Amino acid sequence: MSAVGDRRWHGLLVNGALLLLAVLSLAPLLWMASVSFMPRGEASQFPPPLLPSTATLEGYRALFASAGMARNFANSLLVAVAITALSVLLNTMAGYAFAKLRFAGRERIFQLLLAALVVPAQVAMLPLFLLMKQLGLVNTYWGVIVPAMASVFGIFLVRQYARGIPDALIEAARIDGASELRIFFQIVLPLLRPVLVTLAVFSFMAAWNDFMWPLIVLTDQERYTLPVALAALSREHIMDVELMMAGAVVTVLPVLVLFLLLQRYYLQGLLLGSVKG
Amino acid sequence: MRASLAAWVFAAPALLVLAVFFGLPVLAAALLSLTDFDLYALADPAHLRFVALDNYLALLRTPLFWKALGNTTYFVAVGVPLSIAVSLGAALLLNSPLARMRGLMRTALFAPVVTTLVAVAVIWRYLFHTGYGLVNWALGHLGIAPVDWLGDPRWAMPTIILFAAWKNFGYNMVIFLAGLQTIPQELYEAARIDGASRWRQFLHITLPQLGPVLLLVGVITVSGYFQLFAEPYVMTRGDPLQSTVSVLYYMFEEGFRWWNLGRASAVAFVLFLVILGVTALLLRAGRRRDLL
Numbered sequence: 001m002s003a004v005g006d007r008r009w010h011g012l013l014v015n016g017a018l019l020l021l022a023v024l025s026l027a028p029l030l031w032m033a034s035v036s037f038m039p040r041g042e043a044s045q046f047p048p049p050l051l052p053s054t055a056t057l058e059g060y061r062a063l064f065a066s067a068g069m070a071r072n073f074a075n076s077l078l079v080a081v082a083i084t085a086l087s088v089l090l091n092t093m094a095g096y097a098f099a100k101l102r103f104a105g106r107e108r109i110f111q112l113l114l115a116a117l118v119v120p121a122q123v124a125m126l127p128l129f130l131l132m133k134q135l136g137l138v139n140t141y142w143g144v145i146v147p148a149m150a151s152v153f154g155i156f157l158v159r160q161y162a163r164g165i166p167d168a169l170i171e172a173a174r175i176d177g178a179s180e181l182r183i184f185f186q187i188v189l190p191l192l193r194p195v196l197v198t199l200a201v202f203s204f205m206a207a208w209n210d211f212m213w214p215l216i217v218l219t220d221q222e223r224y225t226l227p228v229a230l231a232a233l234s235r236e237h238i239m240d241v242e243l244m245m246a247g248a249v250v251t252v253l254p255v256l257v258l259f260l261l262l263q264r265y266y267l268q269g270l271l272l273g274s275v276k277g
Numbered sequence: 278m279r280a281s282l283a284a285w286v287f288a289a290p291a292l293l294v295l296a297v298f299f300g301l302p303v304l305a306a307a308l309l310s311l312t313d314f315d316l317y318a319l320a321d322p323a324h325l326r327f328v329a330l331d332n333y334l335a336l337l338r339t340p341l342f343w344k345a346l347g348n349t350t351y352f353v354a355v356g357v358p359l360s361i362a363v364s365l366g367a368a369l370l371l372n373s374p375l376a377r378m379r380g381l382m383r384t385a386l387f388a389p390v391v392t393t394l395v396a397v398a399v400i401w402r403y404l405f406h407t408g409y410g411l412v413n414w415a416l417g418h419l420g421i422a423p424v425d426w427l428g429d430p431r432w433a434m435p436t437i438i439l440f441a442a443w444k445n446f447g448y449n450m451v452i453f454l455a456g457l458q459t460i461p462q463e464l465y466e467a468a469r470i471d472g473a474s475r476w477r478q479f480l481h482i483t484l485p486q487l488g489p490v491l492l493l494v495g496v497i498t499v500s501g502y503f504q505l506f507a508e509p510y511v512m513t514r515g516d517p518l519q520s521t522v523s524v525l526y527y528m529f530e531e532g533f534r535w536w537n538l539g540r541a542s543a544v545a546f547v548l549f550l551v552i553l554g555v556t557a558l559l560l561r562a563g564r565r566r567d568l569l
Contacts, residue, residue, distance in 0.1 A: 101284035127305035
């Protein structure tokens with residue numbers, strides 16, 4: 001076989017395999033979207049239809065009207081936005097301190113934080129629940145938000161990035177008499193902008209997708225976030241495929257769109273943070 | 278002096294949150310696992326008794342705990358190699374100079390990673406439905422009789438493993454892709470001049486060069502997969518015949534359904550020790566091959 005022919009076959013093979021992987025990756029999501037527009041009961045037939053015979057919003061209407069998912073959507077949004085805002089602020093302040101400010105025990109505390117990464121979060125969950133009960137935060141939004149307000153991963157991410165800021169810049173501002181707070185907000189924060197976006201995207205997605213802790217700390221359907229509500233719904237309405245798929249679309253779409261818009265920042269953070277483990 | 282005070286002001290809020298809502302609970306879990314904390318103690322702490330290692334010893338005599346540990350080990354032992362193989366394969370394809378529309382393909386392959394686990398687990402329940410699922414319908418065209426994917430104890434865990442591979446492979450793919458791009462092209466050119474086949478280039482250049490990345494990915498994936506919970510919670514509730522009860526699922530049931538918080542804490546610690554042990558083994562194997 002000629003070299004050109006060999007190369008062509010190879011190219012066909014590579015692109016064919018990639019296309020197959022892409023179809024397998026996206027097919028469940030496309031099927032979800034399609035079924036969410038089907039009239040009630042249409043998906044539970046054999047052979048299973050791929051597209052709705054007539055597109056309808058019945059599933060979505062049932063979801064928001066009778067299943068009350070609008071409330072859960074609002075809960076998820078509130079919790080995820082609050083966690084994102086608070087954790088970005090706290091992690092950025094701490095990451096900057098670990099990178100650029102001197103204080104006693106700095107290295108030792110940082111080592112301790114990194115060591116804590118090996119402890120699975122679930123080990124803390126049982127006593128954390130008792131603590132939340134003591135604080136009266138069980139079945140409140142704060143119960144979900146408070147433990148997520150800081151993360152070792154976030155501190156680490158900011159520290160790595162902030163180390164690139166020249167010391168001379170901060171020194172010069174100090175000599176000019178700027179306060180530490182002013183230096184942080186007016187000089188450091190603007191320089192950290194890219195990593196702040198990365199951190200915000202990560203925090204929001206993690207908070208939006210989180211399941212186990214909200215499942216534990218939220219006990220009332222009214223307070224459930226979307227994943228918890230969806231899991232509960234699937235236990236009651238498992239035969240109602242169209243309703244369930246409408247619920248899945250509403251849950252997945254916000255994070256998917258956010259990822260598509262801010263992909264570059266997300267993937268950067270993934271590579272910087274893959275030291276996490 | 279001023280800088281030192283400022284540093285504490287900046288670092289303290291995050292450190293405080295981590296200490297109170299993570300550090301403290303982890304230490305408390307260790308103590309809790311040595312008590313008989315249960316529903317009665319939850320109502321009145323006076324019922325609390327110190328039982329030393331009784332919870333751990335009781336676990337060793339509990340068949341369901343061993344079953345959960347076995348199921349989780351099965352999930353890790355098959356799921357991790359499968360996921361990593363798919364990730365590596367996808368990264369190699371994307372890294373090929375012949376690949377077209379790379380950015381678009383990478384986005385498509387990565388999409389499952391960012392989706393909400395609970396939502397996509399629900400989708401898979403329907404796709405793998407025995408009667409009207411698309412998977413059995415497609416297999417029917419190949420003459421394969423319907424499989425009761427999530428209802429048959431032999432198939433439930435393999436189905437969950439397939440799901441996990443689908444959901445997660447994009448994550449490691451991106452890490453591999455970055456690793457592949459750091460391999461010097463000259464190595465491949467030299468091999469081609471020597472007439473080495475693609476397969477030999479992969480074995481003798483790509484794999485060794487990716488060594489440290491493989492180790493990192495292995496460690497992250499193993500510890501992540503040991504924490505299996507939401508998949509069985511949503512897809513099977515641990516059934517059929519408890520074939521998909523994972524260690525964390527068992528911990529959740531013991532702790533938050535039966536309120537045996539002492540017992541459940543012991544389960545959490547055993548899982549932690551197992552993860553620590555397996556990670557140490559992986560790192561030792563890596564060190565022996567000079568990957569660290």
